[in-house]
Structures are given as C-alpha cells and as structure tokens.
Amino acid sequence: MLSREATIRQILVITDGCSNIGPDPVEAARRAHRHGIVVNVIGIVGRGDAGEQGYNEAHSIADAGGGLCRIVQPTDISATAQMMTHQTMQMTLQQVVNQELLAVMGKSTEDLPPAERARVMQVVEKLEDEVALDLAVCLDTSASMRDKIPTVREAVRDLALSLKVRSGPLAVAVLAFPGKGEEATRLVQPFSSEVNVAALEAELVARGGTPTGPAIDHAADLLLSRVRAAEEDGPRREFG
C-alpha cells in the first residue's frame, strides 16, 4: 500500500516570538512542504509580550507547511508536541490511504458509510505505529526564551519518550536558533533514535535574535539529505 521506503518527515518549531533574522519562515515552510515535509509550530505564550504578530506568523508557518499550530502555556508543550505529531502523522497517512482508495474504488474515506470508515482508520492507526518517522525539532533559543529553556528541553526529551515506543524506526534531530556566535542555526543533535539530553543541557543557551526562516531551511536540508542517503543505500527494509 505504502511505498517500501515510506518515511514520514516532520519539522517541529517551538518558538515564543516573531522571526527577525534571515529569509521569511513562511516561504521556508512552503519550500519544505513542497518536498513532502510537514511543518508543525508550537507558539509559547510569553509573559507580558503582546505577541499577536508572533501568533499570526506561527499560524502562517503551519498553514504553509501543511501542519498544525497551537499556542500554549510552557507547561503544555510536552502533551501538545505529542498530540500534534500524532495528528499530523495520521493526516499524512490518511491522505495516502485516501489516494489508494480513490485509485482502487473511486471513493474517498468520506464517501464510505460512517461505520465502514472505522476499518480504514484501523489501517491508518497500524501504519502510524509502523511507519518510519524522521523528526527535526527547531528550538527557539533567542534571549526571550531564557527562563523557558529547561521546560522546552524536558518537553523534547518527553516527546522522544512518546515516539520511541512505536514499532517503527525513529530518528530525531534537534536544532537551536540562533546558534553560537555568528551562526543563525546550530545542530545540537544529529539524527539519532534517542535524544541526547546532556547535549541539550550543554548547548541550549538563550541569546540573540530569532532566525526562524534559516532554522526551517536547515531542518529541511537535513531531512532531505537523509532521503538522498537512503536512496544511495537502496530501498529501506520492507515495510510492515
């Protein structure tokens, strides 16, 4: 049903404000989505900062990236990150299954009687458990994030706990934006099946502006270079 090298690719941006350095993040999200990557955004409600512009931008990034956007309190990041990842994986797989249904039966899930849709959803649920997931997390480490960094770090660790109990392979990379010195972005953790908490503790330091666009571009490059690497190695082991 799915092609054998099926992998879901997602970017999760966690930010508390508006981008102010580098290219437009909405355009960056659109480019990523064109390559089959879904971009989700969690906007963190800041203390005092009005942030309406930031929330609008967060929604626009998610819209362009084919993902979801939620604006939450810092304490809700963990549960929200897991919920969004789950829902967008489900959406992606639902689209794939819908295309198959259309091709085979000339019907989409919505055309089936409601009680029969459950069978389609059970297939989606099974695929979600088994499909490979490549996830690049982009963490805003601009100056205003200073007191939220411990919460965000634990939320990323927590997200990995949720995802690694699936049957399918998982690879998580973590990027910080801005990076050190002149860098717009910094790769805190390359793709790996576990989150390296020690690296997060050492590398996540709040400073400077908010280069959201460069971060999304960097994450998309990382994800796509994994696709190229996988193609050179031949197809991934058989699905399911």
Add this chain to the structure above:
Amino acid sequence: MTVSTRPLAPGTWVVGKWTHRRWRIRGVLGTGANGIVYAVERDDGLPGAMKVCETAGQVAFEWSLLNLVRGPGSPFPAPQQIDDSDRPGARYFYVMERISGRPLDKAWPALAPAARKEVMLRIVEGLAALHATGHAFCDVKPQNVLVQEATGQVRFVDPGGVTPFGKAVRQFTPTTDGAFFGLCDRRASALYDVFAVMLMAVSLEAQWPATLYDLPPERRRELLGRMVADKMDGAWRPVWNRVLRREIGDAPSLRAAIAAVRVKDEPKTGHRDWTATFMWASLASAVVSTACAWALYLGLL
C-alpha cells in the same frame, strides 16, 4: 489546517445524512484535544452527547473504540449513532449516551472519607473490566471520571485514549502519566493505568509545584515520593507506596489494596483491628502495673 470554529448555538438542528435522524443542540459539554462535545436531544426525545471532530477519520476511529468497550456494565458511554451532516461545525460526528454526574476533581472535596474509598474502588473495578478485554484506558484523570453523587456510581468519558496493551499511548496528560514521572514507559498496560490512578489520587490532594515541568523524570519521581509521604492521608499512604514500589501491577491487586484501607467514618465490619486491641491491652497492663507499684509503695499490699 488551523481551524477556529465557533461552537454551534443551542437550538440548532443537525440533520444526519445517513440515518436521516435529527438532533437538537442543547449546549456545550466540553472541548477536547480533537473536538467538541455537545449535549443533544434526538428528534424522538432521546438525550445524548454529540462528539464533533474536524475529520471523518477521527470520528470513525473513536466510534470504533466506543464499540470496542461497549457492553452491559461498561464504564464508558454507550454508542448511539455515527453520521455526517451538511452543517458547518458538525460535518462529522457521533452520538453517545449522555452521562450525568460531576467530574471527580469537582466532586472530591465534598466526599466523605468512606465515599472517597467507594469511588476509588468503582474506578479500579471499571479499569479491571476494561483490562480484561486487553485494553488500557491510558487517560485516567479526574476530568474523565464522572461521579453520580446520589448513587456513588462512577463512569468514564472520552474513550479516545483506549489502546490495546503493548501499543504506544496516543494522548496523555503529564500529571497523570507514569512516563512523565519516570515510573514506566508510555505504552498501554495495566500498570500504566495503575500508576495513573495513584497520580490522580495525588493530584486530588495536593498541588504540583510550577517547577515540575523543568525537572528531569528522575527528579519528578523523587518529588512524587515526597508528595505521597507528606500530603497523602495516612490510611492511604501504604497503598500508594506499594504502587510506587511496583508491588501492585494490575487493577485487581490495586482493588484488593484499596478495599483493605481503613477509613475513619466507615461502618464497623466483622473483624476488629488487631492494632487497636493491642493498644488497649498495653494501656490496661500499664494501668495495672502502675496501680500495683503505688499499692506496694504505700504499703497496702
């Protein structure tokens, strides 16, 4: 993909495309992670609760979970109908039994110790029945447990978390999630629900500090141990300590442990508490020996 829909106004009629039934919206019962639940009344007067989701798939999936856990005595609401409509804001929905009662967090403060014990027993019995089907609830929290104060009956709402044993947990609330506290992994099991019951009991009695979310799981676990030691009722503490030590791993053993809790205003049952007998016996012997000592001293003997 970001949707901001206004809830349907009370009095709105929703007409089902497939069943040709009609439901009248009464009001909003709650807003969940993936949709809205309305109080509704069917055209023949049958009351119900209507869950509306953004996608047909989500509705169908929850409907299948509801059918999975149905049956006489099921703690979950009984499914009524699944349908679509042309009304924006209720394109895809299902209707289930409307359950009366108050959420546990609202009902808890007014419950007497004996009533609290009864409620906890009913919750664990509900879980035991679910576990017998090879599924875990995975979303045990005060807001998902409704208590009917008159009868003491307990029901669960929101079947969205119900998961076969061994599969990844689909949705969680950090303060009732064992993995968040480093107690277990985030996989559906009887143990996962048992930990959630303990965490729910703690959250009903005490407030978590705001720093909880900044701590790594092992530190959260230490904090939990201290909360159980400092804030929990002494009669219950041994039960929660045994859960923490993993000596209680499933709903039937948790039920047995809770049944053995002696609460203050509970009517006396058959056997007497041996510690009380022992205490009275030692007190009596102390009085007798003191009296003898005085009698010897005063030369009466």
